[in-house]
Each structure stands twice: as structure tokens, then as C-alpha cells.
Amino acid sequence: MNRGVWITLGTALGVAGVGGALLYSRRASAASLPAPTPEQETPSPVPELPPLPRASDVKGDLSTNWGETPVDLRPLFVLMEEVAKIPGSARVFAVIAYRESRFVTTAHNGNATGEQDERESSRRAYDNNKDRNPPLRHGEEAADFGSGGLFGLLAPYFLWTGVPEVGDRAPLLNESPELLFQPRAAAFGAAVYMQRLLKNYRIDDIAAIKAGWANPSLLGSGRGGTKYHDVRARFLTDAVALDIDLTDTTTIPPKLDASAWPGVLTVFAGLVGALPKDLA
Known part of the structure; x- marks a missing residue:
């Protein structure tokens, strides 16, 4: 994806237009960010969230049509589906996470020497949208x-998650971007983004979700173009590699429906819980 095009699009639509941005085809990196200069902020403490949900925490099927999805992450994907009330989305989230992070919860894109373009993307996202959104601590x-994280969320948009729906009551405005590395927080960002796509764009089938995940313009002016078809093809290839059958209507309907969405704050409470009072 041309990151400059995506940031321009994000600026034109605003966070309120798309509910955040998730960039695709990321790779996990174990390198470290350069040490902050005296003028830069010192990374803030990150609160510990509850551990991954267990099988006993969800009602959904954890054995059928999951392929090679890690067993410990399946309850998280099911919890996302159940809390967000988007039937059939659990396995779609799994395929997306496979592409974005290969299921590495601490995947970080922008912390290696060769990933300056990723840091530039998050810088532009912040600079171009900070005046139209509530301030981030x-x-x-x-x-x-x-x-970073399971779903490859761009940090400023992750922290603005929920702003289109609840404004300055969005729950992550005071948080550090490193909260992305906690699976429940990443799951919250991804669930909200999924709902925004389903609500605001024409989604003809499951693969169209991944096109919008890569860039919402692919569900508008870019629909039917080369990039649109390339993203869809990668998503379908990922599903085959993961051994998830997207045509199995007993687990994934032909189209996802977010009409029963319970609201950002309810989804946050169900997936993340409550942040410490000094951070919330």
C-alpha cells in the first residue's frame, strides 16, 4: 500500500469517518526503537489487562473450522464476536490477524531500523488528525x-478508537500506544473497526472486509481495481493457508451483519474491562 495515499485519505475522512486505520501486510520485528532524545516523551507505564479469555469464558465453538489458529487465541476471537454481536466474525478476525501479525501479540512495525516509513505514517496520521479529534495524553x-499488535493498528488511530461514536469519552485517549501489545486492547480496536466498515461501506462478501481493512477507498473509488483484487486474493490465500473455510456457512455467514452492535463502551467493557482510574 502507498502509505502517503492512505494518510491523505485518513486526513480527508477524519477518524470520525472511518473509525481508525489498520494497515495490512505487516511483519513482526524484534528490534528496538531508537532511544528517545531529551525532548521526546519517555514511554509511559502500561496497565496490565486481564489475561486471554479461556474456553469457559465464551459460548462459541472452539473446534470447528479453526484450522491452524492457535488454540489459546480462539477464545479471544470468539469473545470479540460475542461482545460485538457480529455473528460469524470470529474466524474472519483470525484470518486478518494471521496476515497482520502471524498471531504475534507483540508484533511491532516501526521499531526496526528499516521501518522508518512506518513511523512516518503514524507521524502523519497524528499531525493530520490531532486538530479534529480529542487530545491524546x-x-x-x-x-x-x-x-502493531495482533491486528496491525496504527497507533494514533488505535488511541482514537471510539471517537466517532462517543467523542471525548473514548476509552483510550489517555493511554500509551504500547497498550496495543495487550491482546484484549487490540481486540477492542479491531472490533470497533470491523463495525465501522460494516456500517459505513458496501460489503458484498467476506473478502471485501479485508479490502476495506487495507484501505477504505478500496470500497469506494478503488472498488474493482487491481489493488482491490490483490488484497482480496491475499485474504483468500491466507484463509487457505490457515485452513479456515470461508464458505462454511455453519460458522461464517456469506455476509457479516453489525446491526446488533451494542456500542463502543459496552464492547470495551466486555473485552478490556476497566482501566486504572488514573489512566481512564
């Missing part, structure tokens, strides 16, 4: 972070 840190 750790905005400068998010701007230089890049993207």
Missing part, C-alpha cells in the same frame, strides 16, 4: 510509534 509517543 501520549500523542507524540503514538506519532512516533508506527503500528
Whole structure:
């Protein structure tokens, strides 16, 4: 994806237009960010969230049509589906996570020497949208972070998750971008983004979700173009590699429906819980 095009699109639509941005084809990196200069913010403490949900925490089927999805992550994907009330989305989230992070919960794109373009993307996202959204306590840190977590969220948009629906009551405005590395928080960002796509764009089939995940313009002016078809093809190939059958209507309907969405704050409570009072 041309990151400059995506940031331009994000600026034109605003976070309120698309509910955040998730960038695709990321790779996990174990390198470290350069040490902050005295003028930069020191990375803030990150609260510990509850551990991954267990089988006993969800009602859904954890054995059928999951392929090679890690067993410990399946309850999280099912919890996302159940809390967000988007039937059939659990396995779609699994295929997306496979592409974005290969299921590495601490995947970080922008912390390696060769990933300056990723940091530049998050910087542009922050600079181009900070005046139209509530302030972020750790905005400068998010701007230089890049993207990461299970679903490859770009840090500033992750922290603005929920702003289109609840404004300055969005729950992550005071948080550090490193909260992305906690699976429940990443799951919250991804669930909200899924709902925004399903609500605001024409989604003809399951593969169209991944096109919008890569860039919402592919569900508008870019629909039917080369990039649109390339993203769809990669998503379908990922599903085959993961051994998830997207045509199995007993687990995934032909189209996802977010009309029963319970609201951002309810989804946050169900997936993340409550943040410490000094951070919330």
C-alpha cells in the first residue's frame, strides 16, 4: 500500500469517518526503537489487562473450522464476536490477524531500523488528525510509534478508537500506544473497526472486509481495481493457508451483519474491562 495515499485519505475522512486505520501486510520485528532524545516523551507505564479469555469464558465453538489458529487465541476471537454481536466474525478476525501479525501479540512495525516509513505514517496520521479529534495524553509517543499488535493498528488511530461514536469519552485517549501489545486492547480496536466498515461501506462478501481493512477507498473509488483484487486474493490465500473455510456457512455467514452492535463502551467493557482510574 502507498502509505502517503492512505494518510491523505485518513486526513480527508477524519477518524470520525472511518473509525481508525489498520494497515495490512505487516511483519513482526524484534528490534528496538531508537532511544528517545531529551525532548521526546519517555514511554509511559502500561496497565496490565486481564489475561486471554479461556474456553469457559465464551459460548462459541472452539473446534470447528479453526484450522491452524492457535488454540489459546480462539477464545479471544470468539469473545470479540460475542461482545460485538457480529455473528460469524470470529474466524474472519483470525484470518486478518494471521496476515497482520502471524498471531504475534507483540508484533511491532516501526521499531526496526528499516521501518522508518512506518513511523512516518503514524507521524502523519497524528499531525493530520490531532486538530479534529480529542487530545491524546501520549500523542507524540503514538506519532512516533508506527503500528502493531495482533491486528496491525496504527497507533494514533488505535488511541482514537471510539471517537466517532462517543467523542471525548473514548476509552483510550489517555493511554500509551504500547497498550496495543495487550491482546484484549487490540481486540477492542479491531472490533470497533470491523463495525465501522460494516456500517459505513458496501460489503458484498467476506473478502471485501479485508479490502476495506487495507484501505477504505478500496470500497469506494478503488472498488474493482487491481489493488482491490490483490488484497482480496491475499485474504483468500491466507484463509487457505490457515485452513479456515470461508464458505462454511455453519460458522461464517456469506455476509457479516453489525446491526446488533451494542456500542463502543459496552464492547470495551466486555473485552478490556476497566482501566486504572488514573489512566481512564
